[in-house]
Amino acid sequence: xxxxxxxxxxxxxxxxxxxxxxxxxxxxxxxxxxxxxxxxxxxxxxxxxxxxxxxxxxxxxxxxxxxxxxxxxxxxxxxxxxxxxxxxxxxxxxxxxxxxxxxxxxxxxxxxxxxxxxxxxxxxxxxxxxxxxxxxxxxxxxxxxxxxxxxxxxxxxxxxxxxxxxxxxxxxxxxxxxxxxxxxxxxxxxxxxxxxxxxxxxxxxxxxxxxxxxxxxxxxxxxxxxxxxxxxxx
Numbered sequence: 001x002x003x004x005x006x007x008x009x010x011x012x013x014x015x016x017x018x019x020x021x022x023x024x025x026x027x028x029x030x031x032x033x034x035x036x037x038x039x040x041x042x043x044x045x046x047x048x049x050x051x052x053x054x055x056x057x058x059x060x061x062x063x064x065x066x067x068x069x070x071x072x073x074x075x076x077x078x079x080x081x082x083x084x085x086x087x088x089x090x091x092x093x094x095x096x097x098x099x100x101x102x103x104x105x106x107x108x109x110x111x112x113x114x115x116x117x118x119x120x121x122x123x124x125x126x127x128x129x130x131x132x133x134x135x136x137x138x139x140x141x142x143x144x145x146x147x148x149x150x151x152x153x154x155x156x157x158x159x160x161x162x163x164x165x166x167x168x169x170x171x172x173x174x175x176x177x178x179x180x181x182x183x184x185x186x187x188x189x190x191x192x193x194x195x196x197x198x199x200x201x202x203x204x205x206x207x208x209x210x211x212x213x214x215x216x217x218x219x220x221x222x223x224x225x226x227x228x229x230x231x232x233x234x
């Protein structure tokens with residue numbers, strides 16, 4: 001079963017410097033029907049104005065994955081990490097027992113466009129940690145590239161949950177398939193462009209809850225950039 005979550009039904013908040021869309025309940029957006037999916041709790045797609053961002057704030061017991069679509073993200077945290085991220089890079093911060101950080105648009109004249117996704121951890125109170133890695137376009141073109149997994153497989157970032165995140169670029173005649181093992185569900189999010197998932201057309205910002213589907217096929221893409229979470233059965 002595939003249930004589409006249309007882009008225009010997401011939560012939306014425009015603060016001037018921040019234009020945010022929330023797939024699931026977040027901040028002032030509350031919808032009891034969309035409190036998360038399996039262990040995926042937050043999926044935000046944000047546009048941040050030049051030179052603006054989130055000042056130092058704290059997190060605890062959450063696996064936080066950030067994926068940059070356009071622009072440059074500046075990250076600093078209480079673990080001593082200071083880094084910048086550009087498109088093609090993915091960041092994972094395991095908040096564990098507690099961490100503070102800040103996130104800013106590092107450009108003085110260019111918008112920052114990113115996705116941030118939060119996953120509930122399998123264990124609470126673990127030691128905070130940070131990882132960041134580049135996943136070149138060549139590895140995501142016409143393929144679901146593993147970027148996050150429980151064991152760091154295939155050069156992916158290591159998450160403290162039985163969850164796997166894949167990223168793909170699908171265009172033209174490219175056809176991408178994924179097999180969901182038994183007792184697994186998935187969430188697909190199209191960040192931009194459009195693609196067909198098992199006969200369902202998905203445009204920019206659309207999501208899809210996937211349950212009881214063994215084989216997934218992505219095709220007829222039009223400059224689609226997307227992520228797929230492979231999760232415990234919902």
